[in-house]
Amino acid sequence: MMPRCGSWLFACCTLFVTALPFSVNAESPISGETTSGVTTPGLTTEPPAPAKGALPLEDLRVFTQIYEQIRKNYVEEIDDKTLLEYAIRGMLDKLDPHSAYLDKSSFDDLQVHTTGEFGGIGIEVSMEDGVLTVVTPIDDTPAVKAGIEAGDKIIKLDDILVKGLSLEEAVDKMRGIKGTEIVLTLVREGTEGPFEIIIVRDTIKVRSIRHEIVEEHYGYIRVAQFQTRTGSDMINAVTTMQEEHDLHGLILDLRNNPGGVLQASVEIAGAFLDGKKVVYTEGRSPGMNEDFFADEGDLTQGLPLVVLINDGSASASEIVAGALQDHKRAVLLGTRSFGKGSVQTVQPITQDKAIKLTTALYYTPNGRSIQAQGIVPDIRVERVRVTAIKGRARVSEAELSGHINNSTGNEVSRKARNAEQEDTKLSLQNQDNQLYEALNLLKGLSIFKHAAKNTSEDTSSAASEQ
Template identity: 50%
Template sequence: MNKSVIGGFAIGTIVSALTVFALQPGNLNSIAEAADSDTYRQLNLFGDVFERVRADYVEPTDDAKLVESAINGMLTSLDPHSSYMNPKSFRDMQVQTRGEFGGLGIEVTMENGVVKVVTPIDETPASRAGLRPNDYITHIDGKPILGMTLSDAVDKMRGPVNTAVTLTIVRKGADEPFDVKLTRDIITIKSVKYHREGDIAYLRITSFNEQTGELLEEAIQTLKKQIGPAKVKGYVLDLRNNPGGLLEQAIAVSSDFVSEGEIVSTRGRHAEDTQRYNARGGDLTGGKPVIVLVNGGSASASEIVAGALQDHRRAVILGTRSFGKGSVQTIIPLGSDGALRLTTARYFTPSGHSIQAKGIVPDIQVEQNTDPKLKKRTLVTGEAELPGHLAAEDGAKEIAGSDSFVPTDKKDDKQLLYAIDLLNGVRKDAAFKSASSASAN
């Protein structure tokens, strides 16, 4: 969805005035002039405050930071998802959505002031160099990490493809720290993970970046070959704790399960902004039963997929109420000055249902046995409880989200085990039977 901004401050006021008074041409000039006058008066006020801060604040100020903070203040007053991205933040966002970058291929965290390796990604420079989980990285190209943020350390490890970087490693069992020289390569963020559960195909999508649709199609084809197309009992699509991502990828993923019809529509400020997106391609699963897992951490693009499959009766939704982020953000590049992330529309499921501040309600409600010690950390409040959130459509009742806890051990994962039992015929549920019958027709 492309959106252009002209002038920034006054246009919104002028357009609304023109719309309201379209049948009264005599009023147009006076209304536009009044809007301009009021707007420029406010801009003059901003300029006065800015100059007073620059001149009289107790310490010297950074003009660029003051302006950036003012812009962010304006945008964050709109809703929690509108914001200004400075050039570095914009580049980071582009890397994230592309799903590819020049780097080493390691998942890391920060512990005790140094970087800890969570896991090296298969077939990357890190895995080929023999890095292991729980290794500690203390220096990058001879410079100590102590004092850096995790973001700073990651930035230093990323870089142009075919360039070298040396990491100093501390490993349990090794007598001394040692250096490892690696050559950066193209790293693809694997947003789709999959494996077979007997004759059931398990697919997990962790985010929706530019690679997701293609990776999902590859995963489905691989699992069909492993299990045998005729032997596949069904598919589990795990969208739990998936924060969302690109709208176009949500449509592509939905299209892998729905052969035809609307996937989602978006409605902006004006009626002419409405857009409808239909399925493109065929159902790669051949109509086999599908169970979608969601929880309080499933947001945005995840909810588009879950809502589309639920409305088409193509899948049964299992788990707990999703997050409830039903708004669309448009990224508007600002040349060399970064980009504007602006909420421009609400999205609606095929049945015309808005999930903004309400979420997707599962067909089958299954709660996890949450560890009481983790309860406060895993509870997701949902869009409805974010300060300044966009209101639900037409004043509908707003509802908070749900727990986002997912056990690391499969034997403790009640939601996944429930889905597997349904597909294996060990457990019965009227909602699953209804969805399976609809897919078979």
């Protein structure tokens, strides 16, 4: 799904680069002088405000004086490069929570989150009591091919002891350029002593989409974050489920999704919206005022759709939820979303440094700004733990002495009823009550849709017979 306007924007951060022009007015008067250069006795003069677009020379003079004071008098010597970087960070950090200076490490992390690709070995790890433990190796990666197993303890990365490293530092050392080697020293339960494995790094692709059939006829799609491939991955997931199952409805889970690429959110919402507007952005720069539309067609041909959101659903997640809600294409269930309605532009400054600057706000098709407000679900359901109420033992008809036997022989005994209660304790209701409620709602929508369709067909048939 491509927007009808072609900018590459991120809802959290963007690749759309805009120039930020500044001009210096050479005729701006210097503070402390009148236009004639003569001070009038008894009259306090203020320098005229700089012309629009001109640099504030007096404020810049104050900046240079403070800069020089720090260079000369701060208790520890700080080099000019570091001081200037601090100044840049300060300017951006004070604008809003999402504008920032990106050094090499931050810039690399941003690219990983947006592309979903990085050079590495392909394992998920956790740090427990200072021990780096493999949670799971990712399918079809160098880690799997090298024989890494879940539960392995990593004690050395090349010649560096893991003890004393943070999780971030350890992950950073395992990442690297495709084709380079790293030696992992492992401890595995059931083996004698540590052993080494040499792994050649490759390009690792992070999955942002997970799908499954939660119950017969009902599909579930989890979107963890919005990357450049997320839209096409979701379309493939829906197509696969439709080919393999008779789908009656879909659940789209956007809970705790922090956002990502705006383009991906347009593609995902657009898959269900048949050419309708998905979102529009407004900013100071004319280039930031854009409308984004879905392609023609509905991927699911109008299947009932329930979207799960919560206070961790932000940015691109809110674009999808807001668009589907405005066009009444889905029912939203959960709790109010995070409320990040701003767009960031990433402008590279050097080969490995950039700034991330808030340049626009986005709005739902009906003109709602989500900034600091969020999306309110159609049905509010908190995430809770559901437990059965324990009370007196209830007697059913089947246990009454002399009851009339069921003519089909399908009587339900007390043992069977107890088994049903035990099943409930382990059911989806107990594991994830919001998903459970979404599934029940989806079933209701599907039943209603099929009933309406059958009624329409019966009416048409009766009319044709007459």
